[in-house]
Amino acid sequence: MxxxxxxxxxxxxxxxxxxxxxxxxxxxxxxxxxxxxxxxxxxxxxxxxxxxxxxxxxxxxxxxxxxxxxxxxxxxxxxxxxxxxxxxxxxxxxxxxxxxxxxxxxxxxxxxxxxxxxxxxxxxxxxxxxDPLVVRQLMGRHRDPLTALTPREREVLALMAEGRSNAAIAEELVVTLGGVEKHTQRIFAKLGLSPDDDSAHRRVLAVVRFLRAGG
Known part of the structure; x- marks a missing residue:
């Protein structure tokens, strides 16, 4: 490039x-x-x-x-x-x-x-x-508005924010790829992201909304 x-x-x-x-x-x-x-x-x-x-x-x-x-x-x-x-x-x-x-x-x-x-x-x-350090600081500052997410969903979303793929998240959390995909779908739903949008776009929106929450 x-x-x-x-x-x-x-x-x-x-x-x-x-x-x-x-x-x-x-x-x-x-x-x-x-x-x-x-x-x-x-x-x-x-x-x-x-x-x-x-x-x-x-x-x-x-x-x-x-x-x-x-x-x-x-x-x-x-x-x-x-x-x-x-x-x-x-x-x-x-x-x-x-x-x-x-x-x-x-x-x-x-x-x-x-x-x-x-x-x-x-x-x-x-x-x-x-950067993972940036993600952790943003999470600490913006955690309250996202109380609908479970601790595991927050972990998944934090790794998404670091740019990890579903496969990399599954490896990091020692869970199945199917389990990560279920978590991401629940995250999208809880953040009000329309299933009409493509998955990559929803992924970006989820990360941005998460980091901006309360800001």
Whole structure:
């Protein structure tokens, strides 16, 4: 796939570029500041943009703000945001831009190469991927409005939010694939998601509603 890469650290930017190229992807632009993100993504219209949260000129949330600006101009943009620390507010801002093609990971996850590349592919394909630490913090903050869910359903939904497939959830929880599918159907029903929507879309909506609940 065609990727725009944005990070002000030369070492990380070049390391990511090499990793992505070795995986068969093309880095069409590598930029080092927020304004460059908007220009590169809207100019190249890549399959995915990987963006660091803190970049010049402000070194606060410039990369995130650029990602949000990109989504406003191009709602179909696929964005994977990387952060040094867990910032739940950043995840909220990112999710507010849309329900598909969004990812928020800690930079430490990049060292888990296979999982990182899976996340890259999932976001580019329109999925939602959130770092497990972010999911846990969001769950703790937003648990009350979802009292209709059982503890097991919350576990399943939390793993869905991390971008796990039903098969991966079954393996993690040591249950059958059929059992996970039953849980997901109950989750969809309890969150009021119409069976008329396709399963992938309902999955994304379930994760987003879960994380936004009470926010």
């Amino acid at each position: 065609r990727i725009v890469l944005a990070d002000d650290s030369v070492l990380l930017r070049e390391g990511l570029q090499l990793l992505l190229q070795e995986a068969g992807h093309e880095v069409v632009a590598a930029v080092a500041d927020g304004p460059g993100v908007v220009e590169a993504v809207l100019g190249h219209r890549p399959d995915l943009a990987i963006v660091d949260v803190r970049m010049p000129p402000s070194h606060t949330d410039e990369g995130l703000r650029a990602a949000v600006d990109v989504r406003r101009s191009w709602p179909e943009a696929r964005l994977l945001v990387l952060s040094q620390y867990v910032e739940v507010a950043y995840a909220d801002d990112l999710l507010a831009t849309g329900e598909q093609g969004i990812g928020y990971l800690l930079k430490d996850r990049v060292t888990e190469v296979e999982e990182f590349l899976v996340a890259v592919a999932r976001v580019a394909d329109g999925g939602t991927v959130l």
